[in-house]
Amino acid sequence: MKFDIIGKPIFAGTEGMENSANRKSVIVINSLALVVGAMVIGVGGYFYLLTSSLLVLIPVIIETLSFLSVIVLNSRKRFVEANLVMLVAHCIFAVYWSIVLDAAISTELLLAFLFLIIFHLSGSFIVYKEKKTIIVCLTMVILLTISVHLNRVYHAITPLSISPSVQSTMRGITSIAFLVLIALIMSTYLGKIQVLLLSERQLKEVSERKSAFLRETFHELRTPLNAIFGNAQFLQQRKQNYELPERQEVENLYAASYIARNIVNNVLDMSRIDSGKFYVLIKEPFNLKETIALCVAMNSYLAASRGIIINIEYADELPLAINSDKLLLTKIFNNVLSNAVKFAPDNSLVLFKCYAIEEQIIFEISNEGTINPEVAGKIFDAFVTTRSQLSEGTGLGLAITRHLVELFGGKIALKPNDNDQTIVYFNIPLETATDAVNTHHAFQYRKNCFYGATAVVIEDDLPSSTLLKKVLEEMGIQPILCKDAQESIAVISENKPTVIISDLNMPGLNGRELLGIVNNHKELKGIPVLIVSGDAFSTVREELLEAGAAAFITKPVHFKELYQELSRQLPLRYAAV
Template sequence: MHLQLNPTSDTDNMRSVAKGNPTLANRLKTLFRWLVKAGTAPLKDEEAVARVVMVNKLSLAFGGVILIIAPVMLWFLNGMPSIFIAISAEFVINCGVIYLNHRRRYKAASLVLYFLQCMAIVYFGFLLGKLLQLQFTIVFLLSIIYLIFKEDLLRRIAFISALVVLALLEASYYFHDTEPVIPISTNTAYVIHLLVVLAVLYIIVVVSKPYVRSNDINAELKRANDFKRVFVYQVIHEMRTPLNAIFGVAQLLKKEIRLNEELKTVEPLTDQLLAASNNARNIINDVMDMAQIESGQTEQISENVFRLKPFFAHAIEMNKVVARSRNMQLRLSIEHMPEIITGDSLKLIQVTTNLLANAIKYGEKNTVVLLKITGHKKTWSISVINEGPGITPEKLAVIFDPFITDKRKYTEGTGLGLYIVKNKVEAMGGTVGVESPPGKPTVFTATLPLQQGREEDIPAEEKQPEVSNLNNIDVFIAEDNELNALLLSRLLKQIGCNVSIAHNGLELLQLVEKDMPDVIILDYHMDVMDGEETLRYLKKDPQLKEIPVIVATGDAFLDSREALEAAGADAFIEKPIDHRRLLQLLQKHLHRNNGELQE
């Protein structure tokens, strides 16, 4: 029977026989594991489980110490009733700690464990005097406070109690300076003192072992997180390059369809390609935001002034292609809002896009998604309303946690969008929530502080009319990926630009020496000479430093961006490149440069 319950190899059986009764050893191990984990079964929080396990381990350690020290003390002290009763009571109460945890009275178990040791130290210190020198046990009391108590109030009480124990010991030593209450010889006191020291050292090892193991694990986790961070960033950088080509082709196809009616039949396929590219780009951006959150980087808030209606109309326009792929319409409603507001436009567009993408993804086909902007007295809200199957109460409770998603046949994503929305909204001083009553539309609402802007605070380049004519603008492109360079060149030539292509920074500088361009579009990672080194060379030359340089990069590292800014980059555009955004940057920086030249 025992062989069936505990199957072991012949070698293991031989080893077990050599050690003694294998069944008894296994039973003792099983009992020990059960006692250590008593009360942890209903707990889901790992930290709470660790505290209960630590209390159980300390209780077992104290019990073992009592069983070893008690016979020695009673032998040397001739079985004194005051010592026997005290030790017996401490042992029984100590056993009750595990029982309390088993009954899920976790706080009571921790309190009993701690204050039992306080009372024992005071009692034996009073009886046996300064020969034992129990003051050092106060260090032990202090060392377990943060391991067994979570609440700050209990920690403060425990800390004060340890100081009170120390004060009582010192008072006892002062008033019984000559002899302890129970007279004992120096040799007996030394033996008992040695046993107490060994016991405390053993218990400190039990206490410190999780610290050491936690420190080792944290170091390993830190290394693993660093590797993961670098891996994620590098993979994303590598993914941006082919995605840039796909997105570029889709945008060029869309432009060709507008110019050629005969290509209308392929427009639905182009829309699907654009929708897929947009979705892939959003996933990459979400993963990047998640990586930054995990690395502990705080969200930086940048305040800028912008017109409300064009801003959110642009957000609707950005998501129309994806909505069209599911036969859904997007509508914008603005109520009780000033024409101009102040806020972090980048975070606001990310929040709005994520909420719209989520509504399109999980809404019913052939329905309308409403983006509603509503002003209140001191706050304003962004609400995204869609019709769909709704969200279950269980999922509502965790909807803003990371990696929460509802996989369906037409949905894809990481489950990070709403988690990132929550982080960005809270970084801006707001709150976000969701309502999904049965049979009614689902409403996600982000509420933010309202700051009204002024006309005079709008940046000058935003006030001026859009420049659509870029004819005969000389653009130099430095890009080591031939397909990306070809697609970018084709876009610029379509709008009338004169384009020259270099495959690295050195080739670009050679082109610049022959002819000075109006603007440079510079890739970051290139062989021979990369973007940063090229930038530094350009900005050091008095004749070249006024040329606007737009850095096109898929690099995810914040340090890289900072290095490029320090080198003199005038603007950044992320890969995959949005053609509309690129044209806006060209118009902005070309106009600024021309204005400076005129002055």
């Protein structure tokens, strides 16, 4: 019964409310109205006994009814009006009591309480999207505060005549009342802060679990996808041996597996960004023109399957070599290029322009066709995409690209034009390389291009090891296969291979432990170790490179990437470039 008397007013208006934030706001307002109303009756009644003045009794009754009306309005689902009455009542009666009681009330505590309650109620108006009401209320509070101070100075309204002893008693009681009310309001915020901190911890745990799930799932997905994409590359290289219908089937298989590879990479990149594990720029001197040409070459297979040509315009004033992060720039180029190819019409042109303005490098990648204006404004947001002929996509590529461009201190946007084209342009700072840069002019490996080299291949997945064996043999490298890293130590020591290619995650001795053994072995530490893995999280890549890995190649393995890494690591006498 007691709970019904107190509980019904507190929960008035919350019936059927699904939004927990709105529900809590109504409960807090109702509770404050009850507490303040009870304090007004108690303190105001005592003040009336001390003064026997109707100037105390009548306002006490009106103020009490005002706070009770707040609960009534909430019970009728008129939440904005309830908050407004609460705010106006506090403001008006705060000013009234400070004028009438004068020195019998602490102006400082009154104003502190007033501003706190206004701040609290303003939050409720934000929930109900009443921004104009907030501005009006704040203006009213400022004006009322000024009027209180002016009355203290000029005594436009004469306060009640109260003896010093009664004034002291009343001042003490009102100070305690204000402090209690301030403590009550602050306690609600402390509760909210604790809830927010708990929610933050829970969200962090969910994010970590999601990342772990994605990591394991996509690692498992990459292994069979590696076999599909690898065989698609072999078929693509030999498509001239097939009839026209079979060639189209090969091109479709290659395009589909290439897109699947990009989707896996983009999901993992977005998961990394969402979890707060941002990329860090690692600058090095490299040949920019060559890097662009390599990215164009890698995207040309997919483009050629639909009759699309990718051209490059590299401005003469640009240096060939710059100092920047090659890996992240390559990600940016591939994301924008693959997007341009995906949405370009068949038998059209994609143009990659690169030029300099002042101390900035400007990149423009254009394709024929326009983007829906509704989509264009948010094309760089996550999960925004349009349909294409090959796939709908995840809508993550350009969102990741924007994040990467901003890491360089640049901007990415759609460039307006009147030629029915989509032009994505972005910029990065121009920093000319001063150190020597190694160049590799061949982007496509040829048969026996590394003739005479040997490689120990450590891979426990049979399709993956078979693919590596096949592609290495075409490059002229003699592969020696091992199923686990423990067995490979003896094989490496006996054969002294030119290069070691190892999977990262294997039973027994994993690739990371193998790397430590090789790098600490007197006779083996000069042999480059290439780690090939489906674990594509950048933190893993960075850890292994710091531990001494010569390169980190993600599954599904692109043969051109493998060739590029081998051409960097093998002695020059092997590389027939």
